Amino acid sequence: MVPSCEGGPAVKETLLQAVELDLSRPWHRLRFSHAVETRFEADTSVQRGRHLVIAGIMALVIYDLYIINDYAFRPEAVHIAAWIRFGLMTPLALAVFYCIRRGLPSLLREAAMAATIVVAMLLSNVIFFLSKSPYSFLDTFSFGLILLVGNIVLSLRFAFAVGSSLFCALIVATFVVTYEPMPTEVKINTLVVFTSSALFTLVANFRLEASERQSYLLLLREQLRNQAARKDNQVLAKISITDPLTGVANRRHFDTMLEQRWDEAIAERTMLGMLVIDIDYFKHYNDHYGHLKGDACLRQVAQEIQNHIRQEDDLVVRYGGEEFVVLLPNASASSAMRAAQRIRQGIEALAIPQAGPGVITVSVGAAAVQPSETMDPTILLSIADEALFQAKRAGRNRSVLAPLQDGPLPA
Numbered sequence: 001m002v003p004s005c006e007g008g009p010a011v012k013e014t015l016l017q018a019v020e021l022d023l024s025r026p027w028h029r030l031r032f033s034h035a036v037e038t039r040f041e042a043d044t045s046v047q048r049g050r051h052l053v054i055a056g057i058m059a060l061v062i063y064d065l066y067i068i069n070d071y072a073f074r075p076e077a078v079h080i081a082a083w084i085r086f087g088l089m090t091p092l093a094l095a096v097f098y099c100i101r102r103g104l105p106s107l108l109r110e111a112a113m114a115a116t117i118v119v120a121m122l123l124s125n126v127i128f129f130l131s132k133s134p135y136s137f138l139d140t141f142s143f144g145l146i147l148l149v150g151n152i153v154l155s156l157r158f159a160f161a162v163g164s165s166l167f168c169a170l171i172v173a174t175f176v177v178t179y180e181p182m183p184t185e186v187k188i189n190t191l192v193v194f195t196s197s198a199l200f201t202l203v204a205n206f207r208l209e210a211s212e213r214q215s216y217l218l219l220l221r222e223q224l225r226n227q228a229a230r231k232d233n234q235v236l237a238k239i240s241i242t243d244p245l246t247g248v249a250n251r252r253h254f255d256t257m258l259e260q261r262w263d264e265a266i267a268e269r270t271m272l273g274m275l276v277i278d279i280d281y282f283k284h285y286n287d288h289y290g291h292l293k294g295d296a297c298l299r300q301v302a303q304e305i306q307n308h309i310r311q312e313d314d315l316v317v318r319y320g321g322e323e324f325v326v327l328l329p330n331a332s333a334s335s336a337m338r339a340a341q342r343i344r345q346g347i348e349a350l351a352i353p354q355a356g357p358g359v360i361t362v363s364v365g366a367a368a369v370q371p372s373e374t375m376d377p378t379i380l381l382s383i384a385d386e387a388l389f390q391a392k393r394a395g396r397n398r399s400v401l402a403p404l405q406d407g408p409l410p411a
């Protein structure tokens with residue numbers, strides 16, 4: 001029985017609270033709160049159905065084998081016993097098992113199984129009652145076995161175990177008391193033995209269900225807690241690599257990814273491209289509109305850069321202040337330059353008004369190299385940065401491709 005953990009975080013949160021509450025419920029309360037009970041049923045119903053059917057078939061086989069018993073000490077009634085066992089009890093029980101196997105709602109499933117126990121008890125009483133054999137009543141002592149099957153082997157849910165035990169007691173009492181050939185002392189003894197069997201098996205039944213439910217609660221709580229912890233870890237991991245203002249990657253993540261992409265490029269013998277993007281005259285914008293508007297502008301620019309890259313492969317990073325870096329795996333110098341132009345034009349097209357005349361623009365330094373073991377990955381950043389410097393010097397709002405292009409760099 002493994003609890004499943006479906007549903008969103010909020011659902012899991014409330015479920016966890018409900019589980020905690022259920023764990024502190026009074027010892028005599030077996031049922032859980034509604035949400036947990038529903039989950040318990042969903043998680044256990046298939047396995048429980050299977051258990052009921054397998055244990056039920058075993059019990060039925062033994063019930064039918066009692067025909068040997070009938071033959072041994074009430075041979076004159078063996079036909080009627082056979083008819084009751086094979087003609088009535090067996091088809092009825094098989095029909096119930098079939099329905100359970102197909103899937104019944106929990107209450108119906110338990111009720112059907114409890115009713116099968118009551119019918120087995122009724123028919124066993126009918127068999128001994130109809131026989132004229134002087135020893136026929138002897139098997140009333142074994143009726144406790146039927147309780148054993150219902151309350152322990154099948155482990156009927158406690159309420160149903162109590163119900164079926166009461167019905168069985170009523171049936172046994174009725175048949176035993178009205179059965180003439182049985183001496184009174186034996187009747188008393190039969191009823192005492194039966195009642196004690198009922199009580200003992202009910203105590204065992206309660207403990208079985210209580211411990212099954214307790215184990216389920218503990219397991220479910222463990223799973224929900226683990227999931228919550230995993231979720232928290234994922235959130236923390238994401239926070240640790242994200243720039244809080246713009247939502248793109250931060251510099252720490254860039255350092256890791258640059259190394260990683262560099263090694264991949266060496267292994268796969270591919271080019272690695274990079275863009276360094278800097279907003280032009282951002283100080284003017286900030287001074288004119290204030291820091292909050294400046295922040296909003298940075299967010300817009302970051303989003304626009306994101307719009308022009310390959311979402312799965314490329315990485316946008318806020319490198320610092322108003323400077324962004326884009327890492328472009330498997331990109332030649334010309335494709336890095338095309339990406340630079342798309343981004344630069346896209347940002348200009350946003351038409352964010354600058355402090356003076358015109359709109360917010362960016363300058364871009366683009367570079368691409370073929371990485372090798374003898375080179376340091378930071379060289380790529382240096383040459384892209386140098387290209388950015390050229391773009392700024394040449395008047396801004398432009399992209400400049402670093403002179404070292406598709407060929408390998410000197411060590």
Ligand SMILES: Nc1nc2c(ncn2[C@@H]2O[C@H](COP(=O)(O)OP(=O)(O)OP(=O)(O)O)[C@@H](O)[C@H]2O)c(=O)[nH]1
Nearest residue numbers: 278279280281282283284286291292294295321322
């Ligand atoms: N609003 C805001 N401004 C920032 C942030 N980080 C850096 N800045 C501002 O970005 C501006 C950068 O200015 P400079 O480095 O002088 O560069 P510039 O004015 O863009 O000039 P050029 O780069 O030469 O075109 C400064 O005014 C910083 O205060 C930030 O997180 N939010």
